[in-house]
Amino acid sequence: MSAAKIKKGDRVIVLSGKDKGKTGTVAQSMPKDGKVVVEGVNVATRHVKPTQADPQGGLKRQEAPLHISKVAHVTADGKPTRVRFEVKDGKKVRVAVKSGETIDG
Template sequence: MAAAKIKKGDRVVVLSGKDKGKHGEVVRSLPKDSKVVVSGVNVVTRHKKASQANPQGGLERSEAPIHVSKVAIEDPKTGKPTRVGFRIENGQKVRVAKRSGEVING
């Protein structure tokens, strides 16, 4: 299995769709579905019926998963989208931003 290029906690930029250009942090990664959940991106509204747990009911807003191909890692140096490469440093495989050559945390 290939190494994950986008992981939980990464800062990403949305490349296409209604939230194009937005920046956010990956809250959850769903590798089997090739999707990620990004904070503040792809927010959907659900109408919730009142229940004992939620006696008020009403509208519930939450982030829905977005396909991993629609997001790119944010370059740590420039803040722009970048592709991800891999390099061995001190016997450890690390992710590297192709745009600047910076090592990506995580």
């Protein structure tokens, strides 16, 4: 699985599931698991008991990982696109399939 097509800091859009259509920035990429964590998307709520470290307890919200196939890179105009690799000037770079623009510098 080529999970390197989506990296930390990329703007992505969710393609399926309860958060379909939401956009966000990739906070964490897990290439071995084929998952990404997107800020503000797929937020899970946990009921946490008060402890000495956290005397308040209560409801804690945290972003849960999404499978990489459920997200797509977002172009400058806000539309989803697939990503391909090209070699430019002897360097492997990511390129948006729809627009042809280079994602990596």
